[in-house]
Amino acid sequence: MEIVKLVAEIKTKISKFKSEGKTIGFVPTMGALHEGHLSLTDISVQNNDITIVSIFVNPTQFNNPEDLSTYPRTIEEDLEKLSAFKPDLIFIPEVKEIYPEPDSRIFNFGLLDQVMEGKNRPGHFNGVAQVVSRLFDIISPDNAYFGQKDFQQVAVIKQMTKDLKLSVNIVPCPIIREKDGLAMSSRNVLLSEDQRKNACKISETLFKARNLAAKLSVSQLKEWVVEEINKNIYLSVEYFEIVDDTSLEVIKDWNEPNNKVGCITVQVGKTRLIDNITF
Known part of the structure; x- marks a missing residue:
């Protein structure tokens, strides 16, 4: 399990994996990992030659500055949890690596981002699309894994992948719950x-x-x-x-x-x- 922080470095490593014909599974996260994230990692490890997990708290998907500032950041604990599942690379970039220039792209998802979370958190899914498309560009995964707890987000990412004609297979995975039924978050x-x-x-x-x-x-x-x-x-x-x-x-x-x-x-x-x- 190797930690990489620079886009140029991880692209070099991925290029080598691709030249060897290896399949790449990708689990994008914002850290503060729980059993839900780890289940995605486990599925990816089982179904791909190489698994990459990213940890990046994306500022463009927070429409509430307080929500961004209070979002839990637990890198050391995250790395310890991931070590049991043995992903190949952990990508932990700084904001300037993901956004060397401000991302001004505006996506149009029609109804998908106008209801529910989209209605209550204006701009949220545009920020999600910005960061996920950027990460897909960097990682070039064959398969990308997302939890079904974020049901609307999965629908938006599927549509974004289709709109941008990306050759990434989006794999929705079941909600993981606590013993009392609460969805892990x-x-x-x-x-x-x-x-x-x-x-x-x-x-x-x-x-x-x-x-x-x-x-x-x-x-x-x-x-x-x-x-x-x-x-x-x-x-x-x-x-x-x-x-x-x-x-x-x-x-x-x-x-x-x-x-x-x-x-x-x-x-x-x-x-x-x-x-x-x-x-």
């Missing part, structure tokens, strides 16, 4: 003890909602989920939407075709937690 460490105890109400409610879908209309179920979570004094629902899993269009009737996903964001104190469930 780097932001979970920001919760107080009481907030953490109550945060599991989010996934608990989503699991119940899946069972209630046969009895309630879409609008009734959405109302029930919001009311059920908001009963808890530690939690406040920002949005809960049931959408088409490809277009992200809001579902109004269970009889509509295609798969359906319930996506939620809940404010827990000053921390935003996201989760989703398939119906």
